[in-house]
Amino acid sequence: MNAPNALLQVRDLKKSFAVRRGFLQRSEGAVRAVDGVDLDILPHQTLGLVGESGCGKSTVARLILRLLYPDSGRIHFNGSEITDLNERAFKPLRKQMQMIFQDPYSSLNPRMTVAQSIGEGVRIAGIADKTAQRRQIERLLDMVGMPAESADRYPHEFSGGQRQRVGIARALSVSPRLILCDEPISALDVSIQAQIINLLKDLQDELGLSYLFISHDLNVVSYICDHVSVMYRGLIMESAPAQMLFDHPRHPYTLKLLSAVTPVRGGAHPASAPLDEDFDPQKQTMVEAAPGHWVRM
Ligand SMILES: Nc1ncnc2c1ncn2[C@@H]1O[C@H](COP(=O)(O)OP(=O)(O)O)[C@@H](O)[C@H]1O
Ligand SMILES: [Mg+2]
8 A cells, every 4th residue: 555656645543523412411431433544545636435424424534634633643745754844934834735525615705705715725826916815716706617707696585506616616716726525516416416416526637636536436436536545434445446435345344335335336335244354454454355455354
């Protein structure tokens, strides 16, 4: 699992949350949300991170972006270790990593016009002149397929798909190299989902972006991702180039996920083996079952 040219490299990342209950909020143990995750994201590529709700996907993204601090583990970005950087040292890197969310409402301030929301990033990117800022805002809107007039409107005036486009324009405003997409289409109408996915693909080709694409929709993942990592209870179970993973899934949990959806890329999958009740992923290690195809066993 070593990619020397990775843009982002995550090693043995761990994060637990205290579970508190009752009036006194007594601590009742901890949830091991992320329990030793390894990831590599290559330049201009998309890594899919899949797994059922609660397995720790969003926590991984938040740890990478430093919205949360890890308990342990290492994160390298563009060859440099960023795990222990202080806020000041991390600041220039923050521009290079952006996130888009399931609900763009969480990244768009409802009281700011689109121009104001995107304008923040444009200023951070170093464009000081007002006229040049406006031109850049309109250029970014054009890149995501929105008319220039939308700049003076508010988020509530748009449909979900349009709002997601604005969210993408806002993420692009600082010229990032990596975008963490956390279920970016799950809240959208099915008819709109493909448009947003194709937009993300086109932007990747045009700008050479890397994506971490978090999703539970395996059909979408098989379409957009170059490489896929399957996560279960805070750990990666299987990791392989997308085609390899979908054509020859090896881990019982991957089979279980795949059997829950219409077969992807043709070909039926073997019936899913139920996961053993005693199955403890921590007792297993990642093994390279075929070149480039890693499985926990
Ligand atoms: N801030 C938090 N405080 C306490 N528990 C949390 C927090 N964030 C996530 N968790 C728990 O960590 C686990 C993983 O959550 P999450 O990363 O959101 O999963 P996913 O994105 O795969 O659905 C879940 O059990 C969730 O309840
Ligand atoms: Mg999540």
